[in-house]
Amino acid sequence: MRLVASDLDGTIVGPDNRISDRTVRAFRDCADAGVEIVFVTGRPPRWLTPLTDALGHAGTVICSNGAVTYDLGTARVLKARALALPDLFSAAAIIRKLYPAVRFAAETVDGFHLAPGFLDSGSEELPGAKAPAPLESSLTEADTVVKFLARVDGASPDEFLQRVRPAVSHLVSATHSAPTVPLLEMSLHGLNKSVTLADYAASRDIAPADVVAFGDMPNDVQMLQWAGCGYAMASGHAEALAAADKVAPAFADDGVAQVLESLLRRL
Structure with a gap:
């Protein structure tokens, strides 16, 4: 060892x-x-x-x-190791077709970009989070996106991952680490x-x-x-x-x- x-x-x-x-x-x-x-x-x-x-x-x-x-x-x-924005947005479009009510967020080396509704109503504000805004408008090519997050209601974490991962596997690597929250974590393909x-x-x-x-x-x-x-x-x-x-x-x-x-x- x-x-x-x-x-x-x-x-x-x-x-x-x-x-x-x-x-x-x-x-x-x-x-x-x-x-x-x-x-x-x-x-x-x-x-x-x-x-x-x-x-x-x-x-x-x-x-x-x-x-x-x-x-x-x-x-x-x-x-x-940054995730390219075209891949991020393409993955988002695929996930949205599978789960129309999905909410997204993006982790960068400088902070946290939240799309509207990503956090539950009444949730504590996340340290380093930007004001909620659509990712298409808040993210720019200057942002180093290291993690892309997707969240839904009414699905188990495993079900969410099992349905989404094969659909976006050509674009991103998808996983999850929250035992009870249906929250996917996506990063650079192959990472x-x-x-x-x-x-x-x-x-x-x-x-x-x-x-x-x-x-x-x-x-x-x-x-x-x-x-x-x-x-x-x-x-x-x-x-x-x-x-x-x-x-x-x-x-x-x-x-x-x-x-x-x-x-x-x-x-």
Whole structure:
């Protein structure tokens, strides 16, 4: 084990946006043992406070499902893989035919563009969000779109993904990470967490066999398959569990910490 790659939400970060003390200790023990750590999340860079507040992490974070490589210590985007606007709008048109009441939003390296109605009535304002406006008017070629979001009512997250993904697969990569919200996350065609993680590991001469990865949702599937040892959380999605080599105890049981403690004893 030379590199630990971990998802955040549902894997080490809870609904309260906190990381347990036991998990913090396990990651610090990994660092003390010379094991590299990289966090690989669907979150944008501006939503990484659990890493700074709990862990004091100042290293690299792979954000937005692989679209952004971010240096947390310097608060700097190292690389962004943008989704072309023609592909975004073509995908939107296809999804709208399947789900006429769909609502869209777009994540850029500079903020969050919301189409009208994307947020539920009475929802708290999202940090970094622009005033709601049709994406066709708010987005320009100067915007670096790293994630395109689609949301509907009245469908399960899995049903939404299963219907939309094959219809737009020639334009974008589609996945989801919200267990109960029908919210699709789309990015550059062919991009997922594993693509950027593989680049990161190669830049440090770390082979996949030396990588231990943790995740819990469909957006973690390729990362779990790529890593030499991929652990899905016992509390995770069926797709993640099917893709992983091994199963970590549930999130509520500090599953990642339990596995890391065991692996460190073998070093």
